[in-house]
Amino acid sequence: MAKIPIGKPVPWSGSRDTWLRTFQRLRYRIVGREIDQGLLFKLIIYILLINVAFIYLKPILYMVTTMVKDAKNILDPTVIWVPKTIYLGHLKTAGKMLEYGRSLLLSVTLAGSVSVLQVFSCAVAGYAFARLDFPFKRFWGAMLLFTFIMPPQVVILPTIMLFKSFGWMDTVLPMIVPAIFGHGLKGAMFVIIYRSFFSTLPKELDEAARIDGANAFRLFFRVMFPLSRSVIVVVVLFAFVWNWNDFYLPSIFMFTAEHVPLSITLARVAAEMAAAEGAGEMSVYQEAIKMASSFLIIFPLLIVYFFAQRWFIEGVERTGIVE
Amino acid sequence: MRGKGRLHAATQRKIEGSLFIAPWVFGFLAFVAFPLGYSLYMSFFQVRITVHSVVYTFLGFQNYKEILIANGSLLYEDLIPFLKQALMMIPIILVFSLLVAILLNMRFPGRTLFRVIFFLPVIFSSGQIVQEFINQGEGSLTVLQSLNIDGYLRDYVPAGWADPITTVMSSFVLVLWYSGVQILIFLAGRQTLSASMYEASRIDGSGPWNTFWKITLPGLVPYIFLNLMYTVVDLFTFPSNPIVSKVNTTNYGSSSALAWIYFTIILLFVGLTLLLYSRVDKALSGARR
Numbered sequence: 001m002a003k004i005p006i007g008k009p010v011p012w013s014g015s016r017d018t019w020l021r022t023f024q025r026l027r028y029r030i031v032g033r034e035i036d037q038g039l040l041f042k043l044i045i046y047i048l049l050i051n052v053a054f055i056y057l058k059p060i061l062y063m064v065t066t067m068v069k070d071a072k073n074i075l076d077p078t079v080i081w082v083p084k085t086i087y088l089g090h091l092k093t094a095g096k097m098l099e100y101g102r103s104l105l106l107s108v109t110l111a112g113s114v115s116v117l118q119v120f121s122c123a124v125a126g127y128a129f130a131r132l133d134f135p136f137k138r139f140w141g142a143m144l145l146f147t148f149i150m151p152p153q154v155v156i157l158p159t160i161m162l163f164k165s166f167g168w169m170d171t172v173l174p175m176i177v178p179a180i181f182g183h184g185l186k187g188a189m190f191v192i193i194y195r196s197f198f199s200t201l202p203k204e205l206d207e208a209a210r211i212d213g214a215n216a217f218r219l220f221f222r223v224m225f226p227l228s229r230s231v232i233v234v235v236v237l238f239a240f241v242w243n244w245n246d247f248y249l250p251s252i253f254m255f256t257a258e259h260v261p262l263s264i265t266l267a268r269v270a271a272e273m274a275a276a277e278g279a280g281e282m283s284v285y286q287e288a289i290k291m292a293s294s295f296l297i298i299f300p301l302l303i304v305y306f307f308a309q310r311w312f313i314e315g316v317e318r319t320g321i322v323e
Numbered sequence: 324m325r326g327k328g329r330l331h332a333a334t335q336r337k338i339e340g341s342l343f344i345a346p347w348v349f350g351f352l353a354f355v356a357f358p359l360g361y362s363l364y365m366s367f368f369q370v371r372i373t374v375h376s377v378v379y380t381f382l383g384f385q386n387y388k389e390i391l392i393a394n395g396s397l398l399y400e401d402l403i404p405f406l407k408q409a410l411m412m413i414p415i416i417l418v419f420s421l422l423v424a425i426l427l428n429m430r431f432p433g434r435t436l437f438r439v440i441f442f443l444p445v446i447f448s449s450g451q452i453v454q455e456f457i458n459q460g461e462g463s464l465t466v467l468q469s470l471n472i473d474g475y476l477r478d479y480v481p482a483g484w485a486d487p488i489t490t491v492m493s494s495f496v497l498v499l500w501y502s503g504v505q506i507l508i509f510l511a512g513r514q515t516l517s518a519s520m521y522e523a524s525r526i527d528g529s530g531p532w533n534t535f536w537k538i539t540l541p542g543l544v545p546y547i548f549l550n551l552m553y554t555v556v557d558l559f560t561f562p563s564n565p566i567v568s569k570v571n572t573t574n575y576g577s578s579s580a581l582a583w584i585y586f587t588i589i590l591l592f593v594g595l596t597l598l599l600y601s602r603v604d605k606a607l608s609g610a611r612r
Contacts, residue, residue, distance in 0.1 A: 125347035132340030155358035181350025
């Protein structure tokens with residue numbers, strides 16, 4: 001493992017001092033000067049990381065391997081993980097049960113529009129909180145924190161009544177409209193993220209732009225917003241993913257709608273299957289179909305994440321998301 | 324003349340700022356403040372929705388009394404065990420995410436791959452998918468079952484705590500899944516600690532162990548508390564939370580009262596967190612001086 005450097009005095013022949021120094025060097029090799037150096041630590045790190053990575057990957061692997069098993073493979077006790085043949089029929093069945101085309105379109109519309117709106121409106125609010133002056137700023141800052149803490153359940157009932165009176169039930173509007181104003185699902189968190197990012201930018205930026213005669217709007221649209229590219233990536237991805245997965249709000253606002261986002265169709269399919277099972281219709285395919293529908297739902301997200309992942313990780317590193 | 328001009332500039336800046344914050348403030352009033360006040364109002368009434376109108380009958384604190392005293396099974400038998408669970412999950416999530424964030428911050432071959440994998444929970448932990456996985460029994464660690472820890476727990480831990488502990492352990496993997504955002508926050512926070520500080524401590528002969536306790540951990544204290552707050556808020560809207568589904572449209576009045584009781588509990592938790600933070604922060608800044 002650890003090598004004694006060639007060309008240095010052999011440890012035991014020298015004085016106590018050199019022996020100590022060599023021992024120190026050996027120790028650094030194994031244990032490391034800092035945690036991220038040294039072989040022993042590297043080994044431990046890899047073992048830890050691979051273990052945890054397995055925990056995270058296992059359900060996905062399980063999902064993918066289960067959904068391609070046909071009846072023979074499901075009943076075959078020698079097949080645990082890897083099926084002997086690949087069968088794609090479950091994906092088709094699941095796609096039909098989920099009404100995949102329409103639900104996908106609805107989910108993309110919902111998550112896409114909310115994330116685009118939130119990225120923009122939360123940036124405006126975050127910018128105002130970080131760099132502009134307005135009356136009662138401290139009070140509104142406290143209210144921002146309050147909004148972040150408050151669970152949606154506290155306001156959900158009056159909100160239902162409000163949107164019902166607008167006639168917006170069973171549409172996507174109850175989710176989209178609050179996003180225009182920098183609210184919506186976890187909107188307060190995005191405002192906080194933007195605020196901490198904008199407050200790290202140097203003051204000279206404002207001064208230079210103001211001397212050049214730019215007003216606050218030009219300054220924001222031409223300088224500040226483009227500068228926040230890395231935060232934008234983080235917020236877009238979060239907003240998209242959370243809105244895509246969110247079950248609570250759509251289940252309240254559009255449960256009786258004919259066409260619902262994917263997150264709800266999954267629950268509907270599961271309920272249908274449970275009912276079928278209750279009626280005595282046992283099926284060996286149930287598990288596989290459930291996994292296939294789960295896969296169909298997170299597959300678009302995996303694609304988005306696959307492409308955004310580089311900027312996302314960079315963005316997290318660069319911005320220091322939070323102050 | 325000059326003074327007047329400056330005053331004018333200050334007012335102008337205020338107007339600009341107000342214009343920028345106006346949409347958010349409007350949204351706050353419409354989607355937070357108004358519903359909040361209204362639900363507080365409803366919690367003191369019996370609300371009956373008829374075809375033509377909504378009928379309110381004043382009840383005073385009766386809705387609250389019903390939930391807190393008369394019919395306390397929901398609050399005491401469902402919520403309290405959940406809170407106990409939450410109390411145990413919070414430290415696990417925090418320690419685990421801190422550990423992972425520090426590991427991911429190191430330089431080693433294959434780091435990018437691990438980062439990609441470790442951010443996966445951010446994608447699928449918020450959805451129904453996880454619920455499906457729990458139903459599959461994917462959440463448990465088989466090691467714990469084979470060691471028969473349940474049996475020991477029942478023998479040595481008070482009965483009120485044994486059940487929450489077993490629940491947490493049987494969904495241990497789930498706890499790890501819910502650490503996605505926390506890992507991100509810690510990783511981002513770790514970037515704010517300057518490299519020169521680490522260099523200085525290394526030159527002064529500090530080992531990795533000391534460096535962690537003396538530099539990394541104190542530097543991350545604000546993020547630990549931010550994560551604590553995020554986790555608390557997140558846990559209270561957890562899918563397995565018994566309250567979430569109980570706030571529904573079958574009874575507006577008592578649902579509102581329940582939501583408010585619940586909110587008070589959350590505020591208590593968050594307030595406790597903030598108090599703790601101010602204490603720790605004061606102690607740390609005292610030590611720095």
